[in-house]
Amino acid sequence: MAAERKTLTQLSVPICLETLFYMLSGMVDTLMLSSVSDQAVGAVGTANTYIGVFIIMFGVISSGMIAVMSQTIGAGRPGIAYQARQLGLIFNALIGIVMSVILATFSGGILRIVSIAPALLEPAEIYLRIVGGTCFLNALIPIFSSYLRVFGYTKHSLIGTVVGNVLNIILNSVFLFAFNWGVMGVAVATVISRVVEMGINVAAGYNNKYLRDAMRLDKISGDIFKNVVKRGIPLLCNEILWSISIALISQCYSTRGLEAVAAINITTTVTNFFMIICYAMGNSISIIVGQRLGAGEIEYAKDYDLKMVFMNFMMCLCIGVALFGCSSFIPQIYNTSIEVKSLATSLLRVSACMLPIISLYYSSYFTMRAGGKTLLTFFFDSGYTFMFTFMVALCLTRFTNLPIFNVYLLVQCVDIPKAVLGITLVKKGIWVHNIVNEL
Numbered sequence: 519m520a521a522e523r524k525t526l527t528q529l530s531v532p533i534c535l536e537t538l539f540y541m542l543s544g545m546v547d548t549l550m551l552s553s554v555s556d557q558a559v560g561a562v563g564t565a566n567t568y569i570g571v572f573i574i575m576f577g578v579i580s581s582g583m584i585a586v587m588s589q590t591i592g593a594g595r596p597g598i599a600y601q602a603r604q605l606g607l608i609f610n611a612l613i614g615i616v617m618s619v620i621l622a623t624f625s626g627g628i629l630r631i632v633s634i635a636p637a638l639l640e641p642a643e644i645y646l647r648i649v650g651g652t653c654f655l656n657a658l659i660p661i662f663s664s665y666l667r668v669f670g671y672t673k674h675s676l677i678g679t680v681v682g683n684v685l686n687i688i689l690n691s692v693f694l695f696a697f698n699w700g701v702m703g704v705a706v707a708t709v710i711s712r713v714v715e716m717g718i719n720v721a722a723g724y725n726n727k728y729l730r731d732a733m734r735l736d737k738i739s740g741d742i743f744k745n746v747v748k749r750g751i752p753l754l755c756n757e758i759l760w761s762i763s764i765a766l767i768s769q770c771y772s773t774r775g776l777e778a779v780a781a782i783n784i785t786t787t788v789t790n791f792f793m794i795i796c797y798a799m800g801n802s803i804s805i806i807v808g809q810r811l812g813a814g815e816i817e818y819a820k821d822y823d824l825k826m827v828f829m830n831f832m833m834c835l836c837i838g839v840a841l842f843g844c845s846s847f848i849p850q851i852y853n854t855s856i857e858v859k860s861l862a863t864s865l866l867r868v869s870a871c872m873l874p875i876i877s878l879y880y881s882s883y884f885t886m887r888a889g890g891k892t893l894l895t896f897f898f899d900s901g902y903t904f905m906f907t908f909m910v911a912l913c914l915t916r917f918t919n920l921p922i923f924n925v926y927l928l929v930q931c932v933d934i935p936k937a938v939l940g941i942t943l944v945k946k947g948i949w950v951h952n953i954v955n956e957l
Contacts, residue, residue: 532672534798536663538791539683546687547704548787550694552853556780558701559854560772561641563783564634567768569621569650570761576610576657587668588808588888605743607661614657621650632769637776641701648705655712662719668805674719682715752892760900763908767929770911774922780854781861781922788848788862789869792841796877799830800884807888811950820947823888827881827944831874838873845870864923872930875937882940889949898940907932 551558586602621628625646629639663675686707693703772779803826810819845866849859879898886895910932914925943949 530795530798530802532676533667533801534794536676536679537794537797539680547690547708548784549852550690551701551704554694554700556776556854556858557637558641559783559852560635560776560779561638561701562645562704563786564638564768564772564779565629565642565645565649567765568628568632569646569653570764573653573656576614576653576660586890588805589812589890591668592809592812593814603661606664607658610657610661611654614654617657618651618654621653622647625650632765634769635772635776635779638779645701645705648702649708652709652712655709655716659712659716659719662716667801678715678718681718682711685714686711748892752896753887756892756896756900758900759896760903763900763904766908767911770908770915771922771925773915774925777855777858777861778922780858781865782926784849784852784854784858784862785865785869788866789841789873792837792870793834793873793876795833795837796830796873796880799826799833799877800880802826803830803881804884804888807885811889816950820950823885823944827878827885827941830877830881834877835874838870841873842867842870861922865926868923868927868930872933875934878937879933879940882937882944885944886949889951891949891951894943894949898936898943902936902939906936 547562548559551562590602626639626643629642629646634642659675659678663678667675689707689710690704693699693707697703699706768782771782803823806826807819807823810816810822846863848866849862852859852862883895883899886892886898907929911925911929914920914928918925920928
């Protein structure tokens with residue numbers, strides 16, 4: 519069975535739908551928890567921030583795997599792609615088990631180290647122990663879904679995501695409103711839905727040649743190992759530093775009180791939901807451009823990449839306008855205080871204006887990653903976020919008395935130069951690199 523070269527639409531639409539259901543599940547979690555208390559919303563949002571640090575690490579391994587696989591498939595060398603995929607599976611499985619043990623055992627200590635608000639500690643610890651203790655599932659899911667996408671099979675992971683997240687919504691309703699389990703109910707529902715999603719990915723694709731081969735561990739050549747590690751380590755460092763920076767920024771926001779935490783969590787959840795097209799386009803850029811580079815079609819890859827970046831910008835501009843128009847209505851669906859709803863409305867308007875800017879540096883990030891320029895990606899993404907975005911948030915919350923709206927606005931504006939830098943690097947073409955020549 520040969521790998522299928524998909525068009526932008528064929529790749530981005532399934533990824534978009536998959537992300538849509540994933541984000542919808544997060545929004546429903548927040549909406550349902552708002553009926554419990556603002557503390558529950560803040561606790562789960564905070565815990566998810568730190569779980570995200572580990573989950574993104576798993577995505578890094580699959581990212582390094584995709585960078586190698588996309589170009590080798592474009593070059594007509596699928597055998598090398600198989601080995602890269604198997605290496606990613608081994609790495610993520612081992613790291614996932616270790617991280618699951620750490621989060622299940624030391625969840626309380628981790629939350630105390632980051633100085634979580636005392637009112638959020640107990641519910642956040644419960645959620646982090648249950649969901650974090652099974653994060654090995656989150657380590658395996660991106661491996662299976664990523665290589666299927668690279669080979670052109672986009673339906674398997676979509677089916678798993680849809681079924682898993684619909685089940686999550688149903689179980690949330692049962693555990694919250696029938697059993698009154700609160701935060702623990704949301705955590706249990708999340709774990710069950712991930713188990714089902716993983717099971718569907720494996721079961722649905724078991725008769726697929728690529729999935730079946732991935733379960734058999736063949737000998738991996740030293741060149742493949744070195745190349746995946748060479749691409750993966752800078753990406754790993756990037757995602758760790760980026761995730762830590764985001765967690766630290768969230769901690770800075772939390773110094774403005776529980777209302778700020780709840781409003782920020784609502785804003786983040788809704789904004790992520792509206793960004794699904796941006797996310798899908800970024801992943802599609804990584805695969806399509808990578809395959810063109812591997813095939814030696816350098817000028818075509820550069821030209822097509824700029825067109826996709828512009829398309830992503832225009833779509834996010836339209837989405838931003840829609841979000842701005844809906845910003846006063848969306849918070850009303852949450853069962854929280856008037857103050858939190860009002861603050862969330864203001865923050866959503868800021869996020870709506872930033873969506874086109876976000877699309878530019880997001881597309882730039884995936885472009886650099888497609889070319890295998892992972893060290894450049896590290897400095898552009900996490901290096902900038904830590905040195906500038908986080909530091910501005912830290913200074914504003916520690917050394918000023920500005921309200922959360924002003925702090926959030928200024929921190930978001932720090933990303934404008936990042937978008938300009940990203941587009942400049944993309945247009946110069948310094949990201950172009952053919953990995954296949956090194957194998």
